[in-house]
Structure formats: structure tokens, C-alpha cells
Amino acid sequence: xxxxxxxxxxxxxxxxxxxxxxxxxxxxxxxxxxxxxxxxxxxxxxxxxxxxxxxxxxxxxxxxxxxxxxxxxxxxxxxxxxxxxxxxxxxxxxxx
Amino acid sequence: xxxxxxxxxxxxxxxxxxxxxxxxxxxxxxxxxxxxxxxxxxxxxxxxxxxxxxxxxxxxxxxxxxxxxxxxxxxxxxxxxxxxxxxxxxxxxxxxxxxxxxxxxxxxxxxxxxxxxxxxxxxxxxxxxxxxxxxxxxxxxxxxxxxxxxxxxxxxxxxxxxxxxxxxxxxxxxxxxxxxxxxxxxxxxxxxxxxxxxxxxxxxxxxxxxxxxxxxxxxxxxxxxxxxxxxxxxxxxxxxxxxxxxxxxxxxxxxxxxxxxxxxxxxxxxxxxxxxxxxxxxxxxxxxxxxxxxxxxxxxxxxxxxxxxxxxxxxxxxxxxxxxxxxxxxxxxxxxxxxxxxxxxxxxxx
Numbered sequence: 535x536x537x538x539x540x541x542x543x544x545x546x547x548x549x550x551x552x553x554x555x556x557x558x559x560x561x562x563x564x565x566x567x568x569x570x571x572x573x574x575x576x577x578x579x580x581x582x583x584x585x586x587x588x589x590x591x592x593x594x595x596x597x598x599x600x601x602x603x604x605x606x607x608x609x610x611x612x613x614x615x616x617x618x619x620x621x622x623x624x625x626x627x628x629x630x
Numbered sequence: 631x632x633x634x635x636x637x638x639x640x641x642x643x644x645x646x647x648x649x650x651x652x653x654x655x656x657x658x659x660x661x662x663x664x665x666x667x668x669x670x671x672x673x674x675x676x677x678x679x680x681x682x683x684x685x686x687x688x689x690x691x692x693x694x695x696x697x698x699x700x701x702x703x704x705x706x707x708x709x710x711x712x713x714x715x716x717x718x719x720x721x722x723x724x725x726x727x728x729x730x731x732x733x734x735x736x737x738x739x740x741x742x743x744x745x746x747x748x749x750x751x752x753x754x755x756x757x758x759x760x761x762x763x764x765x766x767x768x769x770x771x772x773x774x775x776x777x778x779x780x781x782x783x784x785x786x787x788x789x790x791x792x793x794x795x796x797x798x799x800x801x802x803x804x805x806x807x808x809x810x811x812x813x814x815x816x817x818x819x820x821x822x823x824x825x826x827x828x829x830x831x832x833x834x835x836x837x838x839x840x841x842x843x844x845x846x847x848x849x850x851x852x853x854x855x856x857x858x859x860x861x862x863x864x865x866x867x868x869x870x871x872x873x874x875x876x877x878x879x880x881x882x883x884x885x886x887x888x889x890x891x892x893x894x895x896x897x898x899x900x901x902x903x904x905x906x907x908x909x910x911x912x913x914x915x916x917x918x919x920x921x922x923x924x925x926x927x928x929x930x931x932x933x934x935x936x937x938x939x940x941x942x943x944x945x946x947x948x949x950x951x952x953x954x955x956x957x958x959x960x961x962x963x964x965x966x967x968x969x970x971x972x973x974x975x976x977x978x979x980x
Contacts, residue, residue, distance in 0.1 A: 539641045540853075547850060551843050558842045562806055568815050579820040586824065601735075605826070608736035616674040620752055623672070627759055 651856050661866035664704035666716040668727075672756045675740075676731025679753045681724075681760075682707075682715050688722025689979040691790055692757050693767040695727040696774035699745060699882065700833055702874050703729040706771060708959055709867045714968065721972050723979070726757050728774075730876070738826035738880035742889075743904045745882055746777050747784065754781070754788055765790035767979060768915075771958065772796055772928060776890070779936065780903060783912040791978050792942070793918045793971070795958050798928035799910075800897040800935045801890045805926060806840050811891035818887040828883040830875035837875075840926055868955070897935060910936065916944035918974050920967070922957035923949060946974065 561567055590600040599607075672679040680703075695715060697703040706727060707715040718725045728750065733740065757766055765788050770778030775797025782789040801808055810816055822828065838845065848869065855862040878886075895901040901908045917940050921933040930949065937947045950957040950967055957963060 539637070540645070544850060544854075547846070551847060554843050555841070559806065562839065562842075563809060568810070572815050572817070576817055576820065579817060579824045582824040583820065605736040605738060608734075609739045612675045612736065616748075619672075619674050623752075623756065623759075 648853060648856050652852070655866070661709070661863060661870050663709055663867050663870060664707045665710050666707050666713050666719065668707075668715075671726075671760065672753065674749065674752065676733060676737065677749050677753075678729040678731065679756055680727045680729060682719045682727070684719045684722055684724055686722050687724055689724070689976065690761075690763065691765070691767055691979040692724040692726060692761045692763060693718060693769055693975070693979075694754060694757050695725065696750065696768060696770040696778045697728065697730070698771060698773040699730050699777070699876070700773060700828075700878050701876055702871060703727055705871050705955070705959060708871065709863065712864060712867065712959055712964060714959060717964070717968050718972070718975075721976075723975070724761060726753075728753050733827055733877050733879045735826055738822070740879035740882055742882040742885040745879075746780050747904045750777055750781050751785065754785070758788065764788070767791040767793065767975065769793040770795065770797060772798075772954070773886070776886075776896070779910065779913065779940075780896070780901070780908050782915055783908050783910050784903060784906060786912055786914045789913075789915040791918070791975065792913060792915045792940075793920070793975070794933070794936060795920045796922050796925050796928045796933060796954050797919070797936065798890075798932045799939070800894065800932045802894045802897075803929045803932040805929045805932070807836075807927060808891060808932075810836070811887055813892045816887070816892075818884055818892070822880040822884045825880070827880045828878040830877045833878065834873070834875040837927075864961070868959070872955075897939065899939075910939040911941040913940040913942055915942060916946075916978050917942040918946045918948060918971070920948045920950060920958070920971075922952050922954055924952060925954045925957070927954040944978075 590602065593600045666682055668680040668682045670678050671681045695703075695706050697706055707713045710716065715725050715727060730745075730749075754766065754768075758764060768778040768782060768789050768791070770776070770793070772795070775794035776799070778792060779794060779797065779799065782792045801811075811818075825832075848865075851865060852862075852869075855865050889895045889901050893900075896908065896910070899907065899909045899911065917937065919933065919936050921928075921930045923930055925933070934947055934949075937945045948967075948970065950963070952960055952962060957967065
């Protein structure tokens, strides 16, 4: 038994880490990982998009603004605010 | 027999004391970051332009630090003694930094073109107006380096020097990130259409997966540093930054992934910003390109290629030992890289 048990565990960990990293690197490059991941991501995102589209269509049918509409309005306001700040800066610069 | 049991008992007591310290750290305040005094000079949307004023300015040419849009800006001003911004200020530079902020849901429509030809261009304009200079040094880190390189190609007249730190340029490298982001593996259009912005949690999870054993290794590091307050604080500050992910504006993310990772247009000089082709050969400013030998995010070869593509007559490639973060802000960087950066800049900042 070594004097410091923690150092013993640390040396075990260091010995384990390099092959473990190499194993994970190979595994994460493997088609066995990448293909199911792509399929899972595709189907999850497609489902999410379908639900969003349905929800938006329903809200529009009732004449309601959707979350995307609000986001676009806020984005446009931010754009206007940005343009005003830039113009303001140029005016200040011209005014010396 | 007794010494053995004494060791076990002492080890157990030490472990208990450490667990108590760990619990106290968990419930205590987060590590202090971004401590270098600065002032907000300009804001637009979520962006802030900060200026670190130097008491003893030696070099008149200002430096604009451009961090990545996928992380917090304070990696370049981590904590006293580990702040690149603070170091440059102490060496007499007039230092500015772009804090890209945290995009809200409405920023899903903000484009990469707007980041480069809008926000960054305006920040450069503010720095030049405030300092009365007609050019500045751009220093970009990671994707910030990509933005700075593109900007330098589009607006070479305003860039006196270009410094790129661990900046991917050739995106079809042998790294995991490059493989995962390929069109056949990553449905970026569907993701942006579904989420709006690229969520911070998903980015964070992806980066953790690049190095699955790193959390365990970090736990060991934390355990070991519990008795060394200075190194513990370094670790906690860096870990705070690593965990502090930022969402990325959806349209900007889509274009970055498609044009860079999937089509690799930047390295072919076929990327377009606001309708203009980005030709890296139009970069004329002196170039310092810093690459890290163990970088798994911007592998060495992916970053080093900028020296071949840029039109700079004065181009330096500096290869550092270390990873994507450690090589730039780690303990060795403070002692070795930063002074070399200062020497390079000092010669070119008169």
C-alpha cells in the first residue's frame, strides 16, 4: 500500500485517461455513433418543427401573433435602434 | 500494521476536510472574473465596446480584442495576473474589447454579415474616432480571429496589424468538430429553424463531448489544488468561463457552419459577406498567427494555413505548446507567449 492513497488513485487515473481518451475519440468518429446521432437529431428537430408550424398556423388562424412574429418585431426595433445609434455617432463626429 | 491504519485514517480525515472545502466552494460565490478596470464606450443591441485605459500609454496605436461569438469575452480578461487585456494595458497599449453579449430569441435573425460588416465595423470606427488614429491592431481569438481575418480582408485600410490566436481557417481538418459539422452529419438548417438561435446548452454539451474525460480530469485538478489558493482561483475562474456558454444568433450560426465547416469557402476565397467576396490575399497588415500544437478545436494545420493565404509581407507563425485555451491564457502563456506578443506588437505599434 503506498503512503498516500490519493496519489495512488491519481496514478491509476492518469494511466487510464490516455487510452480512454483514444477510445472515445475513435468511438465519436465512428459511423456507429454518427449515423444514429444524425437520425435522432433529424427526427427530433423535424418533430419540433412540425409542432411549431402547427402551433403557428393555429395562432394565425385566430389572428394572433406568434412567438416568431414577436421576435421579428423586436429584431426590427433593435435594427432601428442600432441605426439610430450609428447615425447619432456620425452626427456627433461631424459636430466635432 | 499500525502505520498502515494510520495512513488510512489520516487520508480519510484529509479527504473529509477536502470534501468540506469543495462543498463550501460550491455554495460560495463564483470566481471573480473580468477585473481589469474598463469603461463602456459604445453599445448597440447586445454588444458593448469596452476600453481599458492605460495610465502609462507607450504605444499610440490602439488594439481591439475580438473574442469569439460563441463564448464570453472575459477569457481575454480572466482575472488579475491572467488577463491578456490587463497585461497589454500594463505594457502601455490602448486596449479595447468587443463584448458580443448574450443574444436574445429575437437575435435569431442577426447575420454573420451584420456581425462583421456591421457590429465589428462600427466598433473599429468608434475606436479610430476616439483615438484619432486611422488604423488599429485587430487581435482575434478563435472565431473572433475568423471575424478579424475576414474584416482585415474586406477593410485592409483600417487594419495596422492582425493577430490571430488559435483561429481555424481551413475547416476541413482532421478534428472531431470538423467531422461532426459536415453536411452528412449535422442538419444545421433544421436545427436553426427549430431553435432559432444555437442554444448555449447544446454548444456546451458538444464541446464537452469533444473531450469526454475532461470533466473527470478537472475534478482531479480541483481536488489537488484545494490547498493552493492561487492555483485554485485560476482553475475556478477558467472553469467559470468554460461553463458560461453563450447562444449564437441563428442566422449567423447557420452561415458560419455552412460556409466554413461544410463548404470550407473561406480557405478557397469564395466566402461572401454582404455580397463581397472575401479574399484572404487582401490582408496586407503584418500578421502574427498563433497556433497551439494540442488544439482540438482549431487544429494546428487548420490555423497555420492563414500564413500561406494572407497577402501580408510581414507574416509570423508562432506555434505554442498547449491546447486551445491553455496556450493563450494558461500559466505558460503568461510567462512565455504574452511577452513575445508584446515584443511583436511593440515593433509594429509606433
